[in-house]
Amino acid sequence: MAEFQVDADGTRVFELEARPGSSDFLPGVQTPTWGYNGDFLGPTLRAERGQRIAIAVTNSLDEVTTVHWHGMHLPAAMDGGPHQVIAPGDTWRPTWEINQPAATLWYHPHPHGRTEEHVYRGLAGMFYVDDPSEAPALPNRYGVDDIPVVVQDKEFTDAGELTMGERQAEPGVLGSTVMTNGVIGAYFEVSTEMIRLRLLNGSTARTYDFGFEDNRNFDLVATDGGLLAEPYSTTRIRLSPAERAEIIVTLTPGDIAMLRSYPPELGDVASSFAFGGEDTFDVLQLRANDYLRPSSAVPAILHNHVRLQEADATVHREFTMAARMINGAQMDMNRIDEVVIEGTTEIWEIRSTDRLTHNFHIHDVQFYVLSIDGVAPPTELAGRKDTIYVEPGRRYRLIMQFGKYVDPEAAYMYHCHLLRHEDEGLMGQFVVVGTNDPQPSSLSGLNHQH
Incomplete structure (x- = not known):
C-alpha cells in the first residue's frame, strides 16, 4: 500500500517514480524491468470518495512516459493519456477530487505508440477507491482478506530477459509464463474463512478465463466500475486486458485451492489457438491455515444501482x-x-x-x-x-x-x-x-x- 502525506488543505498526496530496475523472476537470473517506486509494478494507491488527491509522478526513465488513471472519472488534463507527456527527469502533479463509487481501478502508462512496452516491462499498479457510505460487509483488510491480484503473461529469452517477440505479431505478446503480482508460481496463505480477490488482467494482449481447479463456486461481487447489485455465484469469469473483477472465495481449514485460467471463449476469431484460446495456466494457489478466522456472510444486496435509462x-x-x-x-x-x-x-x-x-x-x-x-x-x-x-x-x-x-x-x-x-x-x-x-x-x- 502506498504511503501518502496530507497537505494543509486536506489533499492526500502520493509520490510515484517510474524507474528502471532488476527483478529475480527466474532462479539465479536478474531480469531488467521497470517499476513505480521499485523494480517491478507499483504500490496500491487508495483514496475515498470525496477526497482531494494529488500524485507527484517523477519520470526517471530515459524516455518519455505518462501515467493514466484507468477507470477514474477526472478532468481530461489530469487523465494521463498520450497528451500528458512526462519528459525524463520531470515531475507531473495531477490533482482532482475522487467522485465515483467504490471500485478497483488501476494505473499504467499511456505514451502514444509505446504503451505496450511500458506496461509489459512492469509499469502498472492498483488504485482502490473506497466509499464509506456504501460499504457492505465484505472482506476489507488489505493484505489479509482483501488481496490485489495482478495477472500478467511474460516471455523470456534464454538469458532471462523479457522479450516481446515479433513486433508485428498478432495480437501482441502471448507469453508462455504467467505471473501474479510479479511472482511466478504465486501462492497466498489464507487466515480467514472468506477471501476477497481483486483480479486485474494486467496483460497486454491475453484474455483469461478464471476459475478454480476443483471447479468450486465463488461469488462475483464487483466488476470494473464497482459493486454489482447482488452477488453472482459462478465458476468462471472471463477478463480481457484491463478488465477487473472482485470475487469472494470460501475456504475450509487446511484447504488448498488453485486459481487457474482456463481456455477462454474468444468468439469467432480467425484462430483460437493463435490468440491464446486453448491455453491453461495456474495463477494463484490459496493455502488455508488449519484455523480460519470466521468471516461474515456475503450480503444478499451489495448496491442499489440507479441505472441509466x-x-x-x-x-x-x-x-x-x-x-x-x-x-x-x-x-x-x-x-x-x-x-x-x-x-x-x-x-x-x-x-x-x-x-x-x-x-x-x-x-x-x-x-x-x-x-x-x-x-x-x-x-x-x-x-x-x-x-x-x-x-x-x-x-x-x-x-x-x-x-x-x-x-x-x-x-x-x-x-x-x-x-x-x-x-x-x-x-x-x-x-x-x-x-x-x-x-x-x-x-x-x-x-x-x-
Missing part, C-alpha cells in the same frame, strides 16, 4: 473496429473524433468486423451494457464497466452519462486495450464541451509537456 439517451454513436482502425481511421493525436456535450446520456454501439481479438475501453466514464446482439447481457456484465471484450461480428450497445469536466483543449481516449492494437492506431479521442460551446475538430497540435 435508454429513453434518456439523446445521442447515439457507432464505432466499428477493423485491423488497426476505428470507423476507418487510425489514431491522429491532433484530430478530435467525437465531441460530447456535458451531462448528456449517450448510447455507443461497438462492433468488430474483422476476426481478430479486440476489446473496447472508454476513458472518464463507466458504462452499462444494454445488450449484445439485441439480448440482455449475462449477469457478469450487468454492473458498471469501462472495458469490454468484443467478440467478432457481435454488436454491443453501451449506455453512459458524461459528467461535469468540460475542456475543449484536452481529450479523453477510447481504444482497444490490446496494447499493440492501441499503439498501432486502434484508438480515437473525444472532448467534452459545454452546452453552448463551439464544437472543435482538432487540438491544434496541443501537447501537454511536463
Whole structure:
C-alpha cells in the first residue's frame, strides 16, 4: 500500500517514480524491468470518495512516459493519456477530487505508440477507491482478506530477459509464463474463512478465463466500475486486458485451492489457438491455515444501482473496429473524433468486423451494457464497466452519462486495450464541451509537456 502525506488543505498526496530496475523472476537470473517506486509494478494507491488527491509522478526513465488513471472519472488534463507527456527527469502533479463509487481501478502508462512496452516491462499498479457510505460487509483488510491480484503473461529469452517477440505479431505478446503480482508460481496463505480477490488482467494482449481447479463456486461481487447489485455465484469469469473483477472465495481449514485460467471463449476469431484460446495456466494457489478466522456472510444486496435509462439517451454513436482502425481511421493525436456535450446520456454501439481479438475501453466514464446482439447481457456484465471484450461480428450497445469536466483543449481516449492494437492506431479521442460551446475538430497540435 502506498504511503501518502496530507497537505494543509486536506489533499492526500502520493509520490510515484517510474524507474528502471532488476527483478529475480527466474532462479539465479536478474531480469531488467521497470517499476513505480521499485523494480517491478507499483504500490496500491487508495483514496475515498470525496477526497482531494494529488500524485507527484517523477519520470526517471530515459524516455518519455505518462501515467493514466484507468477507470477514474477526472478532468481530461489530469487523465494521463498520450497528451500528458512526462519528459525524463520531470515531475507531473495531477490533482482532482475522487467522485465515483467504490471500485478497483488501476494505473499504467499511456505514451502514444509505446504503451505496450511500458506496461509489459512492469509499469502498472492498483488504485482502490473506497466509499464509506456504501460499504457492505465484505472482506476489507488489505493484505489479509482483501488481496490485489495482478495477472500478467511474460516471455523470456534464454538469458532471462523479457522479450516481446515479433513486433508485428498478432495480437501482441502471448507469453508462455504467467505471473501474479510479479511472482511466478504465486501462492497466498489464507487466515480467514472468506477471501476477497481483486483480479486485474494486467496483460497486454491475453484474455483469461478464471476459475478454480476443483471447479468450486465463488461469488462475483464487483466488476470494473464497482459493486454489482447482488452477488453472482459462478465458476468462471472471463477478463480481457484491463478488465477487473472482485470475487469472494470460501475456504475450509487446511484447504488448498488453485486459481487457474482456463481456455477462454474468444468468439469467432480467425484462430483460437493463435490468440491464446486453448491455453491453461495456474495463477494463484490459496493455502488455508488449519484455523480460519470466521468471516461474515456475503450480503444478499451489495448496491442499489440507479441505472441509466435508454429513453434518456439523446445521442447515439457507432464505432466499428477493423485491423488497426476505428470507423476507418487510425489514431491522429491532433484530430478530435467525437465531441460530447456535458451531462448528456449517450448510447455507443461497438462492433468488430474483422476476426481478430479486440476489446473496447472508454476513458472518464463507466458504462452499462444494454445488450449484445439485441439480448440482455449475462449477469457478469450487468454492473458498471469501462472495458469490454468484443467478440467478432457481435454488436454491443453501451449506455453512459458524461459528467461535469468540460475542456475543449484536452481529450479523453477510447481504444482497444490490446496494447499493440492501441499503439498501432486502434484508438480515437473525444472532448467534452459545454452546452453552448463551439464544437472543435482538432487540438491544434496541443501537447501537454511536463
